[in-house]
Amino acid sequence: MSKASILIVEDEHIISLxxxxxxxxxxxxxxxxxxxxxxxxxxxxGLHPDLILMDIGLKGEMDGIEAANQIRTQFDLPVIFLTAxxxxxxxxxxxxxxxxxxxLKPFEEHELAIAVEMALYKHSMEKKLRESEERYxxxxxxxxxxxxxxxxxxxxxxxxxxxxxMLGYKEEKIGSNPDEWLKRIHPNDLKKVQESxxxxxxGKTAHFQSEYRILHINGSDVWxxxxxxxxxxxxxxxxxxxxxxxxxxxxxxxxxxxxxDALHDMLTGLPNRALFMDRLTLRIEHTKRHPNLLFxxxxxxxxxxxxxxxxxxxxxxDQLLIATAHRLQQCMRPGDTVSRLGGDEFxxxxxxxxxxxxxxxxxxxxxxxLVSTSMLDSVKRSTTASIGITISDANHAxxxxxxxxxxxxxxxxxxxxxxxxxxxxxxxxxxAVALLELEGELRHAVEYQEWLVEYQPIISMTDSKMLGVEAxxxxxxxxxxxxxxxxxxxxxxxxxxxxxxxxFVLRAACTxxxxxxxxxxxxxxxxxxxxxxxxxxxNLVKTVKNxxxxxxxxxxxxxxxxxxxxxxxxxxxSLKTLKELxxxxxxxxxxxxxxxxxxxxxxxxxxxxxxxxDKSFIKDIAANNNSDAITTAIIAMGHTMNLQVVAEGVxxxxxxxxxxxxxxxxxxxxxxxxxxxxxxxxxxxxxxQGPSAGRTR
Ligand code: C2E
Ligand code: MG
Ligand code: MG
Numbered sequence: 081m082s083k084a085s086i087l088i089v090e091d092e093h094i095i096s097l098x099x100x101x102x103x104x105x106x107x108x109x110x111x112x113x114x115x116x117x118x119x120x121x122x123x124x125x126g127l128h129p130d131l132i133l134m135d136i137g138l139k140g141e142m143d144g145i146e147a148a149n150q151i152r153t154q155f156d157l158p159v160i161f162l163t164a165x166x167x168x169x170x171x172x173x174x175x176x177x178x179x180x181x182x183x184l185k186p187f188e189e190h191e192l193a194i195a196v197e198m199a200l201y202k203h204s205m206e207k208k209l210r211e212s213e214e215r216y217x218x219x220x221x222x223x224x225x226x227x228x229x230x231x232x233x234x235x236x237x238x239x240x241x242x243x244x245x246m247l248g249y250k251e252e253k254i255g256s257n258p259d260e261w262l263k264r265i266h267p268n269d270l271k272k273v274q275e276s277x278x279x280x281x282x283g284k285t286a287h288f289q290s291e292y293r294i295l296h297i298n299g300s301d302v303w304x305x306x307x308x309x310x311x312x313x314x315x316x317x318x319x320x321x322x323x324x325x326x327x328x329x330x331x332x333x334x335x336x337x338x339x340x341d342a343l344h345d346m347l348t349g350l351p352n353r354a355l356f357m358d359r360l361t362l363r364i365e366h367t368k369r370h371p372n373l374l375f376x377x378x379x380x381x382x383x384x385x386x387x388x389x390x391x392x393x394x395x396x397x398d399q400l401l402i403a404t405a406h407r408l409q410q411c412m413r414p415g416d417t418v419s420r421l422g423g424d425e426f427x428x429x430x431x432x433x434x435x436x437x438x439x440x441x442x443x444x445x446x447x448x449x450l451v452s453t454s455m456l457d458s459v460k461r462s463t464t465a466s467i468g469i470t471i472s473d474a475n476h477a478x479x480x481x482x483x484x485x486x487x488x489x490x491x492x493x494x495x496x497x498x499x500x501x502x503x504x505x506x507x508x509x510x511x512a513v514a515l516l517e518l519e520g521e522l523r524h525a526v527e528y529q530e531w532l533v534e535y536q537p538i539i540s541m542t543d544s545k546m547l548g549v550e551a552x553x554x555x556x557x558x559x560x561x562x563x564x565x566x567x568x569x570x571x572x573x574x575x576x577x578x579x580x581x582x583x584f585v586l587r588a589a590c591t592x593x594x595x596x597x598x599x600x601x602x603x604x605x606x607x608x609x610x611x612x613x614x615x616x617x618x619n620l621v622k623t624v625k626n627x628x629x630x631x632x633x634x635x636x637x638x639x640x641x642x643x644x645x646x647x648x649x650x651x652x653x654s655l656k657t658l659k660e661l662x663x664x665x666x667x668x669x670x671x672x673x674x675x676x677x678x679x680x681x682x683x684x685x686x687x688x689x690x691x692x693x694d695k696s697f698i699k700d701i702a703a704n705n706n707s708d709a710i711t712t713a714i715i716a717m718g719h720t721m722n723l724q725v726v727a728e729g730v731x732x733x734x735x736x737x738x739x740x741x742x743x744x745x746x747x748x749x750x751x752x753x754x755x756x757x758x759x760x761x762x763x764x765x766x767x768x769q770g771p772s773a774g775r776t777r
Contacts (some may be wrong), residue, residue: 083544084200085111087129089120089147091139092163097186099133099162099192106193117142119149121279131180132200136163136170141158145170148177150453159205162187196626226325229306230258232281233319235263241326245562248297266293266301273306281310281318286320291328340559345420347398348405355421356427360479363429367472376439378428380408380446381470383498385424400774402465404450411445421469427483436503437472443467443501464499466674471503487514518571521557526580530556533588534755535766536606538726538748541740546765548750550607550638551589552755553581582614583623590631590760592636597637599762607639607669612646616653635665639690643671648682655686663689668728674714691718695729698749703737708738715742 093115100110111127113122124132136144148159156167160181161174174182180199192310220227226243230236236256244254247264254260255604265273265539269292280288288308293301308323343355343398351359363375371739382404389397401424404707408418408426433439450463468490470482489504491512496502535549555563572578586608594607614620628635640661645653647670658668669690670683674697693714700707718725728737730749732748737748753764 083107084196084592085127087112087114087120087123087127087130087702089114089117089138089144090135091115091137092135102189102192103133103196106196112732114487115243116140116158117144117147121150121154121248124151124157129157129201132157132159133162134159134179135163136165136174137389141209145173145177148174148179152178156201156207160199162192170321171554180520191431199453200231203420211551220324223324223326227322228261228325230308231320232310238411245631246327247294247600248323263296264744265294266295269293269543277308280308281321283310283312283316283318288323291332301672302327303329305577309694314381319694327715341398343606348402348420350409350426351417351419352404352419353419353427356421356429357479358481359417360429360482361564363431364472364477364482365478367474374435375444376430376433376435376436377470377482377486378430378443378446378501379490380465381467381484381490381494382424382429383494387526402461402464407449408519411442411449426575427486427698428606430732433471436469439469439471440501440503443469446500466493466498467499467501468493469503484512485509515571519575522568522572522575522577525555525557526577530558531582531588532556532562533585533592533758535589535592535606535761536748536755537753537761538746539752540746541611544769546604546761546768548605548607549593549744549761550641550755551585551592551609553585569611573611576613578611578613581619582611583627585609587631588622588626590627590633590762594631594633596761601635602760605637605639605667607641609641609644609671612643612649615642615646615657616650619663619740624661624666625664636667639667639669641669641671643694647686651682659688662689670723673709688723690726690729691721692726692748693744695749698727698729698735698739699731701735712742715739715744719743 086103088096088099088103088110090099090113093113094744096113096115100113102111111129112123112481114123118140120132120138121360122133123129132148132215134144134148138144138147144161144163148161149157152159157182159177160183161179162183162185163170164185165171166184172239180202183195220240220242224242226246227240228243229238233766235258235543237258237260238256239254241251241258244251247254262270262274269290271293273290276285276290277288278284289306291303291305294304296302305326305328307326308320308321311316311320311322311473343352343358345349345352360377367373367375384713385397385400388400399729401420404424404426405418405420409430412418412428413431415431417431419427419429427768428442430439430442446467447465450465468486470485470489470490474484476482485504486506488508489502492508493500493502532552532554534552536552537546538550539545540547541625543728553565555565555568557563557604569578572581589606590610593604596604610620617623624638624640628638645745647658661668666688669692670688672694673691691714693711695708697714701711702708715725726746726747726748728736730736730739730747730751732751734746735749736751752768756764
């Protein structure tokens with residue numbers, strides 16, 4: 081067993097040796113002897129025994145009880161009295177020294193053995209307990225936790241000062257009734273706490289743990305984490321429960337902030353796309369159970385927001401978005417969700433509508449609201465929106481479907497000019513899908529260059545000679561056959577494919593005209609249409625020059641056609657590009673003139689060479705007085721600006737005569753020729769010059 085070391089304090093030397101023999105035979109080590117109190121204290125200090133066997137009557141002033149008292153307070157070591165005294169007074173005094181045993185002489189060896197073992201065991205247990213208490217106390221103080229200890233039998237609870245301080249109370253201000261705790265718990269959390277307390281007390285859970293809000297004296301809520309453990313009797317019935325309370329307010333607030341931020345838009349504070357989709361999903365689930373209760377999804381997109389952002393700066397753009405968010409919320413009923421999907425896109429879930437007209441009314445209210453009052457003084461006039469609406473439908477299972485349809489309808493509203501709403505119908509979906517297909521096919525067409533360029537002669541009014549041709553692209557679609565440009569140019573423009581298509585046409589046209597220049601048409605030129613995206617391309621001039629160089633065509637063999645809106649989109653850029661082209665000797669025509677903004681004051685400063693009157697005016701000649709007047713004016717104006725004037729879309733001799741009388745310079749149209757394959761141009765040009773040459777004089 082243990083090799084405990086023992087100090088023997090005994091005034092009779094013989095007895096002392098006798099005890100030593102007994103102890104050693106029991107396996108203990110005797111580290112020393114003392115025969116008076118002072119000596120005993122000295123040896124305890126020097127020898128560090130595990131236990132002291134102490135006689136009460138000693139030599140010197142200090143007796144054994146006094147020595148034991150001092151050992152207990154100074155060294156915390158177990159002392160066993162071994163004495164012949166058995167009178168009540170001595171025993172009374174001895175008890176106060178809190179000995180670990182009291183053996184009467186003469187003693188039996190096994191009596192001594194049991195007493196020593198018990199004392200050592202008890203002392204080590206006490207030490208462990210004390211250490212553990214200290215450790216716990218330290219931990220609780222370090223963690224700043226409050227402690228509670230609940231006597232379940234008496235239903236009394238002890239709250240530590242720190243527990244009370246956490247709620248802003250002084251020590252004496254909170255009693256020992258458990259209600260002091262429970263009544264302060266937030267009503268919404270109380271049930272949860274009581275349930276988990278009860279289930280732990282019943283033994284259903286290994287420990288009690290709960291996070292809840294508890295009322296601070298100042299009226300605010302403190303978030304706490306409360307943990308506890310029940311102590312049970314032999315039958316498993318809990319009679320006491322104790323635990324800790326930790327202030328977790330800071331963590332909770334941070335968590336709540338994070339959770340909020342993950343689901344909300346930072347700028348406007350509105351629910352973000354994730355939260356919107358979540359609510360929509362729930363709403364769709366609800367509809368499955370109650371198919372008669374309809375809902376609607378609105379997709380709101382501000383008109384020309386990019387202009388505001390680019391011209392007035394992001395700060396103004398942000399303000400506008402915040403103001404819009406506000407306005408939208410004001411148009412809603414409780415239960416509806418307004419969210420910001422990103423950029424200037426907002427999505428709205430109308431939780432309950434009777435039919436489409438309810439949703440339309442909301443959309444109208446929004447449109448009215450956005451423009452009516454001044455959002456921001458500086459951008460008052462630009463704040464309109466396009467709204468797409470879709471109503472719940474049993475065929476739609478997914479939230480993405482609703483958002484997609486509302487988005488499609490919004491696009492339609494935008495295409496119709498904006499500041500309006502549009503209800504989704506399935507035809508839109510079909511056309512949206514068709515658009516996507518078209519995009520895919522265009523990608524393929526660009527890769528395999530499924531293009532054909534046709535040419536339409538442009539004829540001199542005075543002698544019917546072919547002066548130039550306009551290159552017009554067609555798509556040799558593998559299934560649909562020849563597709564006209566109006567069916568794909570816009571999508572090519574949006575997707576950027578127009579850049580590759582445009583380059584193909586330029587190259588084909590220049591090469592072709594170079595061929596024709598070697599025949600009877602040494603001065604022939606080709607008109608090539610340049611779209612907005614192409615004209616904005618910073619490489620345009622370089623590309624054109626390269627192609628001219630490749631084909632060997634002189635710059636005067638090429639004429640680029642741009643529309644008014646393209647020319648005026650970015651005036652500075654236009655001026656620069658046109659100057660570069662003109663310096664190089666390439667001419668530029670203004671196509672479809674008359675149907676755009678016609679900001680003549682601007683146009684007059686651009687280096688242009690040709691004006692092409694839009695065919696809509698030509699078509700109406702002799703049928704519409706306005707068109708007559710406009711055409712007449714355009715021709716005259718073109719001449720004052722030193723421009724050659726071309727009329728396109730000439731289909732009848734009446735139109736031809738009218739144009740001729742007004743000195744229009746050149747004509748293009750079905751009357752003379754449709755656009756044709758390059759191989760036919762020379763034959764057609766000869767035909768035109770033949771019989772009709774005389775007719776046009
Ligand atoms: P645009 O530049 O105004 O070309 C004239 C259009 O009028 C051509 O249509 C032509 O076929 C048509 N046209 C010519 N004479 C008559 C006539 O007497 N009556 C009628 N009703 N129409 C006539 P097309 O070839 O369908 O091209 C349409 C538009 O597509 C062009 O209008 C042009 O804006 C664009 N486009 C054509 N080819 C290209 C190209 O290679 N690049 C770019 N960016 N756009 C092109
Ligand atoms: Mg054209
Ligand atoms: Mg045109």
